[in-house]
Amino acid sequence: MSVTTKSSADEATFAAASYVRKPRMVLAKFPAGGPYGSQPADEFAKARQAEGVPARVVMDLRTDAFLVIVEGGGSS
Known part of the structure; x- marks a missing residue:
C-alpha cells in the first residue's frame, strides 16, 4: 500500500485551481488606444x-480594452 x-x-497548484472568482458586472468598456494622457475609464x-x-x-x-467593473455583480 502506497x-x-x-x-x-x-498544494499551491490545487489551491489556485480551486479559486472561484466572484461574479463581476461590467459598467463600461473603453478602447485602450485613446489619445495620449486621456484616461476615460479611470x-x-x-x-x-x-x-x-x-x-x-x-x-x-x-x-x-479597459473595463470598469463592480465585483459581486451588483452595485451598492
Whole structure:
C-alpha cells in the first residue's frame, strides 16, 4: 500500500485551481488606444466611486480594452 503525499507546490497548484472568482458586472468598456494622457475609464470609475459604487478598472487583454467593473455583480 502506497501513501501519496502532496508537496507544497502541489498544494499551491490545487489551491489556485480551486479559486472561484466572484461574479463581476461590467459598467463600461473603453478602447485602450485613446489619445495620449486621456484616461476615460479611470475618470468614469472615479465618478462612479464618488456616487458610492465600488467601481474599478481592469484590462481585458483579449479585446484590448479597459473595463470598469463592480465585483459581486451588483452595485451598492
